[in-house]
Amino acid sequence: MKNKKIFDVIIIGGSYSGLAAGMALGRALKQVLIIDSGMPCNRQTPYSHNFITQDGKSPAEITAIAKHQVEKYNTVTFFNGIADKGTKTENGFEITTAAGEIFSATKLVFATGIKDIMPNIFGFSECWGISVLHCPYCHGYEVKNEITGILGNGDYAFEFGKLISNWTSALTIYTNGKSTLTQEQTEQLFSHNIAIVETAIDRFEHDYGHIQKIIFKNGNKSPVTAIYTRTPFKQHSGIPESLGCALTEEGYIKIDAAHKTTVDGIYAAGDNVSRMRTVANAVSMGTTTGMMVNKEIIFEKF
Numbered sequence: 001m002k003n004k005k006i007f008d009v010i011i012i013g014g015s016y017s018g019l020a021a022g023m024a025l026g027r028a029l030k031q032v033l034i035i036d037s038g039m040p041c042n043r044q045t046p047y048s049h050n051f052i053t054q055d056g057k058s059p060a061e062i063t064a065i066a067k068h069q070v071e072k073y074n075t076v077t078f079f080n081g082i083a084d085k086g087t088k089t090e091n092g093f094e095i096t097t098a099a100g101e102i103f104s105a106t107k108l109v110f111a112t113g114i115k116d117i118m119p120n121i122f123g124f125s126e127c128w129g130i131s132v133l134h135c136p137y138c139h140g141y142e143v144k145n146e147i148t149g150i151l152g153n154g155d156y157a158f159e160f161g162k163l164i165s166n167w168t169s170a171l172t173i174y175t176n177g178k179s180t181l182t183q184e185q186t187e188q189l190f191s192h193n194i195a196i197v198e199t200a201i202d203r204f205e206h207d208y209g210h211i212q213k214i215i216f217k218n219g220n221k222s223p224v225t226a227i228y229t230r231t232p233f234k235q236h237s238g239i240p241e242s243l244g245c246a247l248t249e250e251g252y253i254k255i256d257a258a259h260k261t262t263v264d265g266i267y268a269a270g271d272n273v274s275r276m277r278t279v280a281n282a283v284s285m286g287t288t289t290g291m292m293v294n295k296e297i298i299f300e301k302f
Contacts, residue, residue, distance in 0.1 A: 006104045007033045009293055010095050012083045012237065013111035015040040016279050017270030017286035019066040021109050024290025026073030030297065033103055034070075035079045035095065041113050041236070041271065044209070045129035050137050051279040062279065079103070086239040092265060093243070107293050110245075110253065110261075110268040111286060112237035119151075119231070121176075123204030123211070130209035132227045138278060139226075140167040146225035149173070149214065151201075154180040156230060161194050164228055169193065172222070174214065176201045197222065235272055250275070259289040267293055 009025055011018045014036025025032045042048070042059045049055050054062050070076055085096040092106035118125045124132060132151075133139045148168045150160050153175040161173055172195040179186070179198050186196060199220060204227075205213040214222045233251065241247065246254045246262040252275070253268040255261055261268050269285040271277050 010105040016282035018111035020286025021290035026076040028294040143226040151229035
């Protein structure tokens with residue numbers, strides 16, 4: 001067992017939310033450790049958009065700039081590795097890494113994101129974040145007026161069909177099996193020239209992640225430039241649940257307005273708590289979390 005190192009706050013996850021929280025806490029003179037594995041969920045995405053001052057930069061570039069700025073605060077330390085286990089102690093928490101390092105802090109911040117669960121469609125994962133997209137506000141402008149599909153069914157397909165029609169009129173919903181859209185929904189989509197294809201999908205034909213055709217199990221093909229879909233997910237880290245943090249019905253870590261979880265001393269921010277998966281939102285939540293954690297530490301000691 002290696003020597004235990006003590007901090008005011010341990011932040012698990014060093015992407016946008018984690019770095020933003022680290023900056024807020026570093027500027028508040030707190031001893032902070034950021035543990036990060038360097039594997040963010042958007043690492044395959046070539047460009048990030050709709051984040052003012054950073055529009056069009058790659059996720060890796062934004063992260064590198066942010067980390068360089070956070071590193072200027074000498075109370076913030078980085079550890080490259082995976083947080084493997086969390087334990088409640090008399091004075092706070094201990095985090096053990098996969099390498100066997102043990103770190104201690106009075107507060108924890110989980111900025112660990114989520115892990116998308118890919119459907120069993122050949123080529124889907126290679127296109128995810130490149131031409132198979134989750135958010136029109138992040139990527140819609142770049143594929144405006146292109147031949148576009150929505151992979152989904154039921155209420156999701158209906159609502160997203162209405163939304164995506166803002167960016168293109170060449171829109172088709174692919175239900176990948178029998179449609180569960182209501183008759184009223186179907187008629188409304190048809191009235192806006194949005195087609196519905198129920199044929200089961202076999203694979204995505206693509207060029208280095210840029211989708212070109214949907215190949216169906218019956219051998220038919222549909223040309224397409226972009227696909228929107230919502231994948232199921234699970235928490236990227238199981239440590240919050242192991243420490244007793246409750247999840248919402250959707251599977252996000254439950255937090256209050258101050259970003260506190262249901263366990264005293266533990267906070268969370270970013271994609272692991274919110275459906276709003278944008279860089280700007282992650283940064284905003286991280287900054288707020290850092291401020292709230294610092295305030296709690298000060299008030300507890302005052």
